[in-house]
Amino acid sequence: MDIWIINHYAVPPQVSGGTRHYDFGTELACRGHRVVLWLSTFNHHQRRFLSPAERQRAEEKSPPNLELKWIWSYPHRGNDWRRVLNMFTFSLLLLWHGMFRRKPDVILASSPHLLAPIAGWVLSLLGPSRFILEVRDLWPDALVAMGLRNRPAIWLMRKMELFLYYRSQKIIVLSEGIRERLIARGISPDRVILIPNGVYLERYRILHSPETVRHTFGFNGRFVCLYAGAIGPINGLEVVIKAAWLLRESPDFLFVLAGDGPERKRLEKMACEYSLANVKFLGSLSKEVLPSLLNAADVLLACSAPVELFRMVRPNKLFDYLAVGRPIVSNIDGETRKIIEDTGVGRHVRKDDPQAMVEGILYYYRHPEEYERVRENAWKFLRDHGDRRQHALLLEKVLCEPNHSSQEPSPA
Template structure:
């Protein structure tokens, strides 16, 4: 079985970021013997930096059954909204050209964001008469509207039209959360039978027992402080300024330290504000490779997942939450909806209303006053649930069966 995956942000070796598809393709090879051609962009989504020299196409053998092709992508991706759209479109057309010259697969898989890459999938699917699966990792254009990034009525009309065409021409629609499924069914009831849920999850082969958490605490001289850590993008949607403001509120406390790990458009502003406040209790660390995430999570006492207050974000499961739970760490979320429900179901952490700084500070204070026994109980509870329901190896097995079904249809 051969598949071709369109994924603009597929990670390279040791790249930081979301590794859902790096892990899935590896499982596909090991468990089912699938051969996978991955067509990816050449700009990292968090840093906006080139991954390889910006030639027309670069080829990398990930392993025996996985070949990664990086195609030309506009380098102004992280400059502003217009730059980002041009970045999306440049990848869309360069990936299409690459796909036309690759060996015909049994199934195409296209994963958003961005939704523009769906153009490539529709065209190459029709030309080569190969079915495709459309995976919705982000409800575009819904999320762009919710965060205020997109409000151009003409562009929105085009994007909603494209969204409908993708659902129409795909053989299956894979969504990452039950809320995504509900959203699509409500707006497009004619596609109910196509939708399958395959969530994010934890890769226990990476987020295992072995880690260097203690060594990191010594390296950064965190001592006995309670360390509150956030790992991920530093963008508009992440609203990390409230962490800086919370650090200011706890400025005189000597038993707390905030750590923000990652990159993004807002990082420079966040660092400037922390410097303006003369904060010594907040630390900024550049993005780390996935295999080192386990060390930083285990070096922490409480791990944070933060997003802006929008209805769209009530429908998401940030993958970092599963990483935190798999390392038996208490979770602090400011994400309402299904993520809040997940934390409550697992009894593995606390919730604060998004963009409510006073509530944010109260929750930090609650964690500060918890005993080690209480924090450990949160961690154990989270691990139990994520192991039972969100083990990425089991999720990969479900995907394998879906691909076989689509190829035989």
């Protein structure tokens, strides 16, 4: 079967970012399908263009049946008009390049922004191809929660959102909360399929020794509290800097932030103003490096801004953290909290409370006997619920399912 996967922000494992769609493309290609992954030459996480050598390396490491189709998009540094232009240019060029190619049997188009899925839907009409939407984030709800007040923009995105919901054969979601939200909006439960985030467990079986990694990054002799992921407003990372300030007098503790984003410079300035010698920023790391770094930490930190909508999120980093079996200290409520507490892999702490975060960290500092239990619990959860190979089998079933039903009528 010929499959197109569209994700503006998809990356191969050699580059910083989420590899969900590259991994799915790899699995589908290895199962005999011909897959084209449409992705951008501009890396959203690092705010830079990938070099021709980087793109060539990714292509050489991909299986024969997986084609990486790189689309240029306008560069941006923050959440201004340039980022909007970045979305428009990717989507328009996707439409242009896609028009002149033989159409696939099915197109899977992923959010969060809605322009690329709209382009994917248009291309599906030219096939005709089956069209499947993946909702990784609820737009415009997430933007409104983060402060968007432009009513015409919100109205337009709401119309685009509903348009896509009612014109897709199936809708793939990443969390139960998003699934329930769509069903509450009138989408048939049979059309909404949960395929959560997960990890390639094989990437975490062969790791560099923690001692080697700790020496490389200068962690020797410290109790390392590591956050790995995007550094933006939605991540609420001020609390990490404030927790580091509370432990500034103890030489044992080191707070490490591995990632990049629009908030990084502000947090670096904040750490400098506090004269914190126990905070280190590493920048973005690829999926090839990240597992060994996580495995070298003592405690892993998961944070978000105090936004109600994030209760229905299962962030990528949660599954990366689980894969190394290190204790997690998290202030993310909802589904993330339920997984951490039910699985017994960490402690949930109050949001925006650096003292609570410190107490969570100190618990594992004082109870090293907990580590083996955490590791066993984490791996059991991933084997049962977070194995990306198993998720790829479910995706294959969804993609191969004939379109027996017509789309539901759009609401008036």
